[in-house]
Amino acid sequence: KSVADLGDLTGKRVLIRCDFNVPLDAEKNITDDGRIRAALPTLTQLREAGARIVIMAHLGRPKGEANPKYSLAPVAARLGELLGTDVHLAADVVGESAQATVAALSDGEVALLENVRYEPAEESKDEAARAELAAKYAAFGDVFVSDGFGVVHRKQASVYDVAKLLPNAAGSLVAKEVSILKALTENPERPYAVVLGGAKVADKLSVIDNLLKVADTLVIGGGMLFTFLAAQGKGIGKSLVDEGNLETCRNYLAEAEAAGKRILLPVDVRVADGMDFGAREVFGPVDVVSVDAIPADKMGLDIGPESEVLFADAIKAAKTVFWNGPMGVFEIKELAEGTAAVAKALTEVDGLSVVGGGDSAAAVRTLGHSDDEFGHISTGGGASLEFLEGKELPGISVLEENN
Numbered sequence: 001k002s003v004a005d006l007g008d009l010t011g012k013r014v015l016i017r018c019d020f021n022v023p024l025d026a027e028k029n030i031t032d033d034g035r036i037r038a039a040l041p042t043l044t045q046l047r048e049a050g051a052r053i054v055i056m057a058h059l060g061r062p063k064g065e066a067n068p069k070y071s072l073a074p075v076a077a078r079l080g081e082l083l084g085t086d087v088h089l090a091a092d093v094v095g096e097s098a099q100a101t102v103a104a105l106s107d108g109e110v111a112l113l114e115n116v117r118y119e120p121a122e123e124s125k126d127e128a129a130r131a132e133l134a135a136k137y138a139a140f141g142d143v144f145v146s147d148g149f150g151v152v153h154r155k156q157a158s159v160y161d162v163a164k165l166l167p168n169a170a171g172s173l174v175a176k177e178v179s180i181l182k183a184l185t186e187n188p189e190r191p192y193a194v195v196l197g198g199a200k201v202a203d204k205l206s207v208i209d210n211l212l213k214v215a216d217t218l219v220i221g222g223g224m225l226f227t228f229l230a231a232q233g234k235g236i237g238k239s240l241v242d243e244g245n246l247e248t249c250r251n252y253l254a255e256a257e258a259a260g261k262r263i264l265l266p267v268d269v270r271v272a273d274g275m276d277f278g279a280r281e282v283f284g285p286v287d288v289v290s291v292d293a294i295p296a297d298k299m300g301l302d303i304g305p306e307s308e309v310l311f312a313d314a315i316k317a318a319k320t321v322f323w324n325g326p327m328g329v330f331e332i333k334e335l336a337e338g339t340a341a342v343a344k345a346l347t348e349v350d351g352l353s354v355v356g357g358g359d360s361a362a363a364v365r366t367l368g369h370s371d372d373e374f375g376h377i378s379t380g381g382g383a384s385l386e387f388l389e390g391k392e393l394p395g396i397s398v399l400e401e402n403n
């Protein structure tokens with residue numbers, strides 16, 4: 001169902017899940033507002049229909065505790081500017097402030113609940129706890145619209161459980177993303193390359209299995225590359241590693257070889273003495289070293305120049321490319337080269353190129369590319385990867401089941 005199928009929305013309270021998980025700098029400035037802009041068509045449609053809009057969203061991973069570091073205040077301000085109206089930010093998620101904010105809404109007005117992940121039950125594995133929280137959300141709406149594509153792979157109270165409690169519909173962003181990403185799952189033109197990077201190492205490692213079934217080449221950069229190097233028995237110095245997944249990586253490499261697929265790893269990397277990821281500060285000079293000679297006291301933070309050429313060639317040889325996750329710490333100029341090389345290669349693909357995820361989208365824009373240089377920029381990172389894997393996305397299947 002689409003929003004139009006929900007009937008006359010004049011004066012109705014529309015509870016909507018958006019994905020406003022945007023990158024912020026140390027001063028809490030939004031460095032890429034792409035996910036907020038992507039929500040505008042549905043929000044505008046609802047305002048024009050005279051609905052009273054109650055938005056649920058998350059920012060980062062506050063792990064069930066209210067924490068000003070993860071407040072949606074910067075999002076409320078930016079959304080207000082883009083919509084040209086005040087966005088009333090509640091001070092809590094389902095407490096007194098939220099209740100008063102929702103009750104005070106007039107037709108066409110917009111409220112934003114505080115970060116839903118302040119509530120411990122939001123991401124709980126305990127279904128009863130999630131259902132209880134979802135009932136509180138549902139009390140804020142007459143209907144529910146799911147438009148946070150970036151979060152539809154999460155079985156969480158504001159994404160999944162709430163949809164069971166209200167008449168629901170998919171927003172136009174979710175509908176658009178699904179229709180475009182289908183081109184990558186239904187008969188993609190080959191060779192098909194998937195480029196993976198980014199910092200959510202455990203999440204990314206868990207998708208490789210299924211991606212190996214659909215793609216011809218997997219190009220690996222970003223945080224997880226060092227776990228692969230360690231799995232091959234190489235020294236990785238102080239680089240990020242997921243010790244629990246070394247065996248998994250070895251299996252992936254063997255599986256790929258047996259299936260005639262390619263897992264492409266870098267041959268050189270950029271290293272420094274260390275890094276404060278929160279403050280985005282790199283320690284010591286940045287050097288290039290071979291992956292066979294990473295010094296014990298250095299931390300790998302980007303792919304190196306030879307790998308840039310290797311990766312760019314593999315990308316340009318493909319007819320379908322999906323890229324999720326920066327190659328290095330692209331926010332720092334000296335560590336943006338790998339990501340820049342991948343982004344440029346994607347713009348030169350003779351076929352369909354898709355960029356997915358908040359960080360990758362932010363990276364291409366920060367690096368000066370415009371959205372129309374790519375086939376599609378998806379707002380979903382993990383969500384688009386799971387879609388490509390052919391997995392059922394709980395936030396979408398729940399809509400179909402409860403209509």
Ligand code: 3PG
Nearest residue numbers: 019021150151358381382
């Ligand atoms: C994302 O950034 O991919 C989405 O907002 C989901 O965030 P999560 O990985 O913390 O669930």
